[in-house]
Amino acid sequence: MSKVVSELKYSAEHEWVAADGAGPVGIGISAVAADALGDIVYVDLPEVGSTVTAGETCGEVESTKSVSDLYAPVTGEVTEINDGVVADPALINSDPYGAGWLFKVAVTDEGPLMSAEEYAAANGGEL
Amino acid sequence: MTENYTALYEQHKKAGASFTDFGGWQMPLKYDSELAEHHAIRNAAGLFDLSHMGEIWVAGPDAGAFLDYALAGKLSAIAVGKAKYSLICDADGGIIDDLITYRLRAAADGTAKYLVVPNAGNATKVAAALAERAAKFDVAVEDVSAETSLIAVQGPNAEEILLQLVPAGQHSLVTELKYYAAVEVRITVDGAVQTLLLARTGYTGEDGFEIYVPNDDAPGLWEALLQAGEGHGLVPAGLACRDSLRLEAGMPLYGNELTRQVNAYAAGLGPVVSLAKESDFVGKEALAAIKAAGVGSTVGQKLVGLKGTGRRAARGHYPVLKDGMLVGEVTSGQPSPTLGYPVAMAYVDVEHSEVGTVLDVDLRGKAEPFEVVALPFYKRSK
Numbered sequence: 409m410s411k412v413v414s415e416l417k418y419s420a421e422h423e424w425v426a427a428d429g430a431g432p433v434g435i436g437i438s439a440v441a442a443d444a445l446g447d448i449v450y451v452d453l454p455e456v457g458s459t460v461t462a463g464e465t466c467g468e469v470e471s472t473k474s475v476s477d478l479y480a481p482v483t484g485e486v487t488e489i490n491d492g493v494v495a496d497p498a499l500i501n502s503d504p505y506g507a508g509w510l511f512k513v514a515v516t517d518e519g520p521l522m523s524a525e526e527y528a529a530a531n532g533g534e535l
Numbered sequence: 536m537t538e539n540y541t542a543l544y545e546q547h548k549k550a551g552a553s554f555t556d557f558g559g560w561q562m563p564l565k566y567d568s569e570l571a572e573h574h575a576i577r578n579a580a581g582l583f584d585l586s587h588m589g590e591i592w593v594a595g596p597d598a599g600a601f602l603d604y605a606l607a608g609k610l611s612a613i614a615v616g617k618a619k620y621s622l623i624c625d626a627d628g629g630i631i632d633d634l635i636t637y638r639l640r641a642a643a644d645g646t647a648k649y650l651v652v653p654n655a656g657n658a659t660k661v662a663a664a665l666a667e668r669a670a671k672f673d674v675a676v677e678d679v680s681a682e683t684s685l686i687a688v689q690g691p692n693a694e695e696i697l698l699q700l701v702p703a704g705q706h707s708l709v710t711e712l713k714y715y716a717a718v719e720v721r722i723t724v725d726g727a728v729q730t731l732l733l734a735r736t737g738y739t740g741e742d743g744f745e746i747y748v749p750n751d752d753a754p755g756l757w758e759a760l761l762q763a764g765e766g767h768g769l770v771p772a773g774l775a776c777r778d779s780l781r782l783e784a785g786m787p788l789y790g791n792e793l794t795r796q797v798n799a800y801a802a803g804l805g806p807v808v809s810l811a812k813e814s815d816f817v818g819k820e821a822l823a824a825i826k827a828a829g830v831g832s833t834v835g836q837k838l839v840g841l842k843g844t845g846r847r848a849a850r851g852h853y854p855v856l857k858d859g860m861l862v863g864e865v866t867s868g869q870p871s872p873t874l875g876y877p878v879a880m881a882y883v884d885v886e887h888s889e890v891g892t893v894l895d896v897d898l899r900g901k902a903e904p905f906e907v908v909a910l911p912f913y914k915r916s917k
Binding site for chain 1: 553565569570573775778779846847848850869870872899
């Protein structure tokens with residue numbers, strides 16, 4: 409079963425948010441979502457300096473089989489994007505909570521987020 | 536819709552497959568990474584469960600004449616032991632299914648015997664259409680899809696893997712089996728010898744064998760093939776990579792490129808239709824008119840290959856544009872794992888179908904350039 413990391417918070421659209429609130433927070437997509445998408449081959453991320461809004465689309469994740477919108481789990485300014493994952497999107501499959509992180513946001517407002525337990529219960533992940 | 540399971544469902548579960556519904560069947564989508572499976576078949580070998588495909592026997596004194604009437608090709612002309620790709624069409628020329636027909640050794644009484652293999656989702660419809668079309672012929676049509684499994688070994692190492700299960704005295708049957716041909720061979724599984732129908736029609740763009748086997752024998756054969764493939768790079772492979780492989784090979788998929796709404800000429804399958812055969816056949820009049828009108832060559836739309844210049848892939852149903860005007864629609868598309876760029880098939884207006892034409896595909900609101908290229912996208916080096 410796909411791993412769910414207990415220190416993170418999760419959106420209903422399968423993004424994870426690094427839970428500690430000091431400074432910009434890291435955002436990625438969960439292993440549950442990465443496994444469901446299949447091998448990810450392209451990722452389109454918001455630009456540094458742009459503002460993302462919780463619950464709204466801010467990019468795309470494309471796998472061999474399909475393409476999915478990427479939703480912002482929080483509102484705030486994008487401070488950094490992971491160039492490594494743009495160059496090698498397979499990192500999202502191999503290490504969704506580590507090297508496969510997507511971007512960082514200086515959060516002004518959080519969308520509705522779940523705890524790891526709630527997310528795992530709703531999506532069949534394994535803590 | 537009924538949920539069907541193949542005789543190999545337990546094997547797939549054990550191998551960690553994730554499943555998908557395909558034509559009412561729960562089929563393995565992938566076991567681990569569909570990209571790894573794709574590359575394994577291009578470079579080594581993959582093992583597919585295709586038991587959801589249909590198998591229909593057609594036998595009797597009129598078998599050849601009946602198939603000439605029921606299908607678009609001239610099936611009576613197939614040599615014994617050979618196979619032919621054909622279409623079963625409606626009276627209006629629409630495609631009910633694309634299928635492979637094998638001519639096998641004659642029955643004991645000397646009458647002809649054929650095996651027709653339709654696609655999973657169409658098997659019932661095809662069996663029904665054949666039964667209906669058989670009314671005026673001395674022929675027996677028997678749908679054995681439910682009792683028959685189909686296992687395929689695909690990839691450059693397919694032959695050497697298969698040879699390990701075939702007695703030495705029969706190796707030449709395998710090594711000399713031609714493309715689009717079939718033969719009965721003895722295969723040893725768990726010390727027991729089974730006589731099976733072995734075909735070589737490789738739908739992945741690689742060399743490959745398909746083995747027709749009774750359901751009860753399928754799990755043993757699957758395990759034996761996996762074992763024979765150890766050290767030869769054989770991996771179980773799911774429908775996800777089957778789709779990317781066949782797209783690279785430029786092969787149409789029923790439901791995407793082929794439907795009742797399209798005809799053989801638009802789909803580039805004109806040569807499959809034998810207007811020259813003496814007999815009447817279902818759809819003949821309509822297809823003759825469609826051809827005479829120039830559909831797919833001077834009027835209407837035709838199926839083309841598209842090569843993306845960026846990294847984003849076109850997907851089924853995306854609009855194809857020329858100078859902002861709608862000129863077609865994508866039927867299948869994804870990033871090509873082998874070639875490293877996005878590929879797609881699309882129906883486009885014939886005036887924009889020439890190889891080298893640059894068109895745009897509307898990728899969710901943003902137009903990206905794609906070039907019309909010849910099919911197939913990928914061809915193996917012999």
